[in-house]
Amino acid sequence: xxxxxxxxxxxxxxxxxxxxxxxxxxxxxxxxxxxxxxxxxxxxxxxxxxxxxxxxxxxxxxxxxxxxxxxxxxxxxxxxxxxxxxxxxxxxxxxxxxxxxxxxxxxxxxxxxxxxxxxxxxxxxxxxxxxxxxxxxxxxxxxxxxxxxxxxxxxxxxxxxxxxxxxxxxxxxxxxxxxxxxxxxxxxxxxxxxxxxxxxxxxxxxxxxxxxxxxxxxxxxxxxxxxxxxxxxxxxxxxxxxxxxxxxxxxxxxxxxxxxxxxxxxxxxxxxxxxxxxxxxxxxxxxxxxxxxxx
Numbered sequence: 001x002x003x004x005x006x007x008x009x010x011x012x013x014x015x016x017x018x019x020x021x022x023x024x025x026x027x028x029x030x031x032x033x034x035x036x037x038x039x040x041x042x043x044x045x046x047x048x049x050x051x052x053x054x055x056x057x058x059x060x061x062x063x064x065x066x067x068x069x070x071x072x073x074x075x076x077x078x079x080x081x082x083x084x085x086x087x088x089x090x091x092x093x094x095x096x097x098x099x100x101x102x103x104x105x106x107x108x109x110x111x112x113x114x115x116x117x118x119x120x121x122x123x124x125x126x127x128x129x130x131x132x133x134x135x136x137x138x139x140x141x142x143x144x145x146x147x148x149x150x151x152x153x154x155x156x157x158x159x160x161x162x163x164x165x166x167x168x169x170x171x172x173x174x175x176x177x178x179x180x181x182x183x184x185x186x187x188x189x190x191x192x193x194x195x196x197x198x199x200x201x202x203x204x205x206x207x208x209x210x211x212x213x214x215x216x217x218x219x220x221x222x223x224x225x226x227x228x229x230x231x232x233x234x235x236x237x238x239x240x241x242x243x244x245x246x247x248x249x250x251x252x253x254x255x256x257x258x259x260x261x262x263x264x265x266x267x268x269x270x271x272x273x274x275x276x277x278x279x280x281x282x283x284x285x286x287x288x289x290x291x292x293x294x295x
Contacts, residue, residue, distance in 0.1 A: 021234075022294060023057055023290060024233050025058040025228060030065060031064075032243040033241050033282075034241070034278070040072075042284070045284040047284070048287040048291075051291055052291065063083065065086075067085050068101075070101065082227070087201075087214055088214065088222055103135055105223070108172035109176065111173060113200050114162045117199055118176065121178055121195055125188065127181060129141050130177065132176055135174060137154075137171060139153050139156070140177075141157055145179060176213040185204060198216055200216060201219055203248075204244065219246075220242075240257040241258050242267055243260040245267065247270075251272075254272075261275065261276045262277040
């Protein structure tokens with residue numbers, strides 16, 4: 001189901017302090033947050049997630065990863081079968097297992113917007129190279145580096161891939177990946193946001209100069225807000241975890257939020273609290289404490 005209409009506000013509202021309401025949903029990023037650096041989910045974290053669900057708290061994985069990269073948590077789905085992927089571009093049901101994920105909601109990047117973003121960023125940062133993420137396909141320019149350990153479906157200039165008759169024309173574009181070999185990651189992000197403006201949403205989650213470009217208004221926070229509204233859950237009842245700039249809006253929106261001990265300064269500034277690093281099970285530490293407070 002594609003969605004392009006108005007979205008629920010992802011701006012935190014000044015209402016009753018979140019600490020007065022028990023949490024109803026945990027929203028956690030994966031890489032650098034729930035996952036350890038070896039991409040594993042520790043036994044302690046698995047137990048904490050299961051305990052949260054046993055206590056009646058929903059768990060959402062909220063990640064920049066595409067659906068096909070969700071195998072890292074496929075053994076830990078349990079009740080929390082929905083994931084927000086592609087920085088909010090898709091809501092995916094993981095219950096089918098690897099390779100059988102079902103798209104529940106898609107918030108695509110319209111091809112005219114995508115072409116504008118490619119053109120504007122090429123002009124602002126010569127040397128930028130691109131890859132295109134669709135619901136099921138992955139396409140890239142010939143000079144795009146092998147960052148993702150996968151074989152692209154097509155190799156062609158981004159302008160050709162995004163043309164009306166380009167790569168998989170009937171398949172939604174979820175996001176564009178833009179890479180620069182020499183720019184500093186944060187400088188590249190600032191430059192891209194200024195160049196592209198409101199035509200698309202630009203963020204990053206990689207330590208390299210790799211940007212992620214989604215549809216206007218599409219973010220982890222705005223899609224999480226939609227999912228919460230459908231469940232009658234307010235932002236005050238959400239506890240969020242993250243570590244990178246693509247988590248900032250979600251950390252700001254949630255009633256309670258925690259930046260990891262290894263987090264980017266922007267994530268630390270956005271969160272209402274901080275926990276220990278991902279390799280020290282920082283998400284589990286907070287969940288355990290939160291559940292103990294409910295006893």
